[in-house]
Amino acid sequence: MKKFVNDPANFVPEFMKGVVLANPDLLEFVPEFQMIKRKDRPVADKVSVIQGSGSGHEPAHVMAVGPGMLDGACQGAVFAAPPVDACYETIKALASDAGVLVLVNNYQGDRMAWETAIELAEAEDIKVKSFIINDDVAVKDSLYTVGRRGVAGNFFVIKACGAAAAQGKSLDEILAIAEKVNNNVRTMGVALTSCIPPAKGTTIFDLGDDEMEVGVGIHGEPGRRREKIHPANQIVDELFDAVAQDIPYKSGDRVALMVNGLGGTPISELYVLYAHAHERCEQAGYTVVRNYVGEYCTSLEMAGASLTLLKLDSELEAYLAAPAEVAVRIF
Amino acid sequence: MKKFVNDPANFVPEFMKGVVLANPDLLEFVPEFQMIKRKDRPVADKVSVIQGSGSGHEPAHVMAVGPGMLDGACQGAVFAAPPVDACYETIKALASDAGVLVLVNNYQGDRMAWETAIELAEAEDIKVKSFIINDDVAVKDSLYTVGRRGVAGNFFVIKACGAAAAQGKSLDEILAIAEKVNNNVRTMGVALTSCIPPAKGTTIFDLGDDEMEVGVGIHGEPGRRREKIHPANQIVDELFDAVAQDIPYKSGDRVALMVNGLGGTPISELYVLYAHAHERCEQAGYTVVRNYVGEYCTSLEMAGASLTLLKLDSELEAYLAAPAEVAVRIF
Amino acid sequence: MADITIGDVERAVKTTATTVLRNEHYFSDLDGLAGDGDFGTSLATGFRVIDAELPGIDKSAIGAMLLKISMLVSKHVGGSSGPIWGTGFMKAAMVSKGKETVTLVELADMVNTAVEGIMARGGAQLGDKTLLDALIPVTEKLKAHAAAGTADLGLVLKECADEAENAIDATRGLVAHRGRASQVGDRSAGTPDPGIVAIATILQDWCTEFGVERTPTVPELLKQTV
Amino acid sequence: MADITIGDVERAVKTTATTVLRNEHYFSDLDGLAGDGDFGTSLATGFRVIDAELPGIDKSAIGAMLLKISMLVSKHVGGSSGPIWGTGFMKAAMVSKGKETVTLVELADMVNTAVEGIMARGGAQLGDKTLLDALIPVTEKLKAHAAAGTADLGLVLKECADEAENAIDATRGLVAHRGRASQVGDRSAGTPDPGIVAIATILQDWCTEFGVERTPTVPELLKQTV
């Protein structure tokens, strides 16, 4: 296991400590519940936007706390939804008169933990609603499953809801924005390697030296199929077609285009993918109004990438353009 | 070779194309010389700050072009200094009455290419000076070698010089700032894995499953020694001691602290390192005024990290705090 | 017919903790086949605390003890397992409130209430390839013995363990319809569900703990290192 | 004594291109031992263009041809090799300006001027473990034959190739003092310098091309696949 870790059991609280030491003015850390929150939130007249999920997807979710983004987030162990108590305490810590919006990625564990926590919070008259994000087109949606997974599209839901909350929108208005983003965002990813959860110490799956997993989940879940590695542009074509045909997007659409690294892929390779994805948008008649190339939702050190398209309207464009700040910065 | 590439020979121009497609308003791409420049530079009364080195270190160097940072940069193949012509054309493209400052990382290839290019430019009466950055403490400086390598400290030199140039400082003033930063910045890195240059198709070196290379170079050059992997905090101690004792920094110093990922290390692990590095600063009596956790100078997909300390004064603090923008963004 | 005492329940909980801690890596590996490889660690994190705190827990009644255990699960167990196991313990606690012993009929009611709570929480049914595919047949077996007034609790335990173990092979070929494994489509077919394996292993270890002879046959139970 | 014609120089350049392209990966692998593994690719990128453009290049004089080659190197070769090889060709071009043939004395002057240019450009000396450790003895040998008026150019070439090949073993144990390899401290000792290997290989291939019999002995030259 080639990792920077001390005791693997302390991996998550240790990196959270680093995040808060790096952002002393902005953030506050509650180790007992593996929660990070803005120091200056909650405030009574603003909706708090929160989230909580397994760790290992950094900068999602706790590193996405900041002005114009999340007000607080808790996390479980690597790839495990947070315990119910952590979710409940996060709601309580960010409770405001305007209400709390919980953005939940569509995994059984996250859903159950938050549902339970919300029941507990509502019993204490806290105003709280939740929204389920499910942008991954890799696995067909079906009545007989938990449904599509929530992956990198989560960033756009947070960004838009965070901007709306900062502008003082109501809980119901922000819920409608979450729904609009989620209805218009689609993602699919591909893995070239597995990752190694520190506590497990071994890979989650094993790919041959010339294989890739198309439609991989951000926890290393199998995707649509395993294939021989293709040239970068062909991989983009496969992801792009799957994503673009899902809604489907139409010529004339204004879109945001994201190429998200899964953790172990260098930024140079992400821009190789971006170049072709951008060309594919142009060929399809979509105008790329905003673009995002980097790491937004990862799977530890997994080599791989996902492609996300979000169809925009003027409201969403404005929310994406609004100022925001997160725990991870360049300058 | 598990990478997103098409023809390896086109890897560098393809990712540069992606960078410029992602920043259409800000940047302009000259494929013939693998150069990227700000569209709105040069201007006559501002010094242009430029750089050019091997590629494979992204976001250094071409992705560091933007307001308050570099005005232009060219790059060679992966890990190879740019050809002389590319350097010469980059100077010419950014030539301004106020002058051009070339920030050169201390590698023989970069130095020779820029020296030759500067001679050619001076013959055409272009006002141009260069400065050599050498912050890597891994290998002892000596009269009998090319000297210390330039690594992640480069970011701070660019940031300070870019800010000074934006404020209209003269070429000599900016040169003095570069020197001040370089005199006060020190770095050392460690690799857990090698990287694979696309054109080579194989690793540059091979480490055992339980080994790390302490003091590695950003091109995979051997470092101080090869050791068994240690717990994260012990690795930080080793890097911190090497860096802190080099100048040496003193209790009461105000510092910028950077934990830089080498490309394949997830951000969560970087924050584990940061947490302990921050504690070490506190124990030593250094106040961490600014911190940087992320990827600033990488080695393709190498798993590893470097630690950089920069001793600040009020002038440098102000330059680091000045607004800036680069080709890679979060929002 | 002998009642089940709070001491029996405590021994069962203690044995469960031992089972979970011993199989931490194995359960995670099983979860890695079609899930995300955290099942063993998530359970072990909670049961490590339960194991440590069990001696000091309020043992005035079975309900009080199980409620405290459910609270420890809610605080320390993440993943789907947190709400599922937390709900299970909490529901069982509600129908054993104030009781120092329970009859087989009451035990069947506790397990049945727990199973109904888990179904309500996660929306899974029999055949969705979750631990309910082990727990539901176990409940049915318990109810049948309770109705028949079976006196030999050892026999009851053995037959419950049989039901749980049978569920491993019976569901192996199914496609998961709930949990993370359901999000990988057909690719969950052919792998055992780790939750079902865990239930079967726990019941097998209860047999050993309570001196009930039983030899497992399914590879997942045989291959465990003790 | 026969002069060296522009045709000879063209053949030598063409052969050099073939050598460099054939050894692209091998030279990079050698550079990976103590350097950064790009030497072969950097040279090959330039010589691929030179190879393609050679037929069309201005061949009115040796100097004009070499100047054009130096320009192609400056445009296409990155790394340290760009300035080093570019300077070498440029300096050799300056002293062969307007000449369609050169004598051995003039050839020795061309090589000597190139070597001095490379030393000025990169600051390396004999013994710093760079390609100069091959080129300087070759130059000395050339000068000696020129002074002695040796008529057998094949013998001169063979002895130059001997000098270059000897440099591989003579410098193997040294610590590099210039180039990237100098930045790894003592760890460059024990590995051959790729630049020296390249010069020795080129001279060996010139021997073959010009029909001079010579058998290499150093492993780096023997192990090359043709």
Ligand SMILES: Nc1ncnc2c1ncn2[C@@H]1O[C@H](COP(=O)(O)OP(=O)(O)O)[C@@H](O)[C@H]1O
């Ligand atoms: N809706 C559900 N109802 C009951 N049991 C479930 C449900 N979803 C999953 N499980 C059980 O939980 C186990 C996985 O637990 P765990 O790994 O903690 O969850 P996660 O999928 O969140 O990582 C599965 O093997 C299955 O038996």
Ligand SMILES: Nc1ncnc2c1ncn2[C@@H]1O[C@H](COP(=O)(O)OP(=O)(O)O)[C@@H](O)[C@H]1O
């Ligand atoms: N200062 C120098 N003078 C002459 N030759 C040099 C010098 N530095 C390096 N070399 C030669 O160049 C070779 C390395 O070339 P290359 O790999 O292109 O350079 P880089 O170190 O920039 O990657 C070395 O093997 C050495 O023979």
Ligand SMILES: [Mg+2]
């Ligand atoms: Mg999980």
Ligand SMILES: [Mg+2]
């Ligand atoms: Mg190089």
Ligand SMILES: [Mg+2]
């Ligand atoms: Mg799981």
Ligand SMILES: [Mg+2]
């Ligand atoms: Mg090299």
